[in-house]
Amino acid sequence: MKYIKIKTPQIRMTFALMTLVLISGCKSGLSMDNSAKENEQASLLKLMDEIVVLSKKVNCEDAKEWKFMPIGAKACGGPAGYISYSIKIDTDDFIKKVGVYTVESENFNKKWGIISDCMAVNPPKEIKCENGKPIFVY
Template sequence: MKIIIRILMLALLLQSFQCEDDVLPTNITPEQLDAKKTEITDYINSFSCANSSGCNSIAFGAKPCGGPREYLVFSNDIDLPTLQQMVNEYNNLDDAYNIQINAISDCAIVNPPTNIGCVDGVCTIID
């Protein structure tokens, strides 16, 4: 009897760790990715900064080997949960597109920017 209870408990525990599958389109086009990126950059550009401490960055895109393609910089005045949701949607689409076309990449690590500044009210990566 104890074995049956343990098996049932184990089965319930394993079911609780199942992930929900996000349904992604199966025929993603480069134009869809471009349109989504434009939507995100337009949203970011609708906010201005007053000084360098008012800027931040977010990982953007999905390289086939893993990691972001680039980093976008934005003003801290932005609604961060909205931006994160938009970027997560894009990253998931980009990842699905990579799988769809069997993409490969150089697998180089793209590091976050170390020097971000506010130039004429726009957050900018300064090299």
């Protein structure tokens, strides 16, 4: 195996600087990826917070006025869970936000190679009201 012997100080300095630039470029690329992933994750969490606020906007007094729908996406397919909502809220807006969240979750999982358990999340059979809150019955 041959080694390159760098003879002049200028060439050594140039080689050292080039190596440093390459290494720092790689590190900044990784941090940019992590930063992008963290930004996307923060955006998803913000949207989920908006959805939860809408979901909790109305007290649960009559279970007949409540529905549920799948939300989010598991990495190997299917919903991440279910969320309840009152028919007294702006259901079009709520359903749209949940749809956007679900699609964005699926895209996030694919883009970043997210893994999860592949157990199916069973939908609730019904909703009942307890202490003003909707409770899933399985």
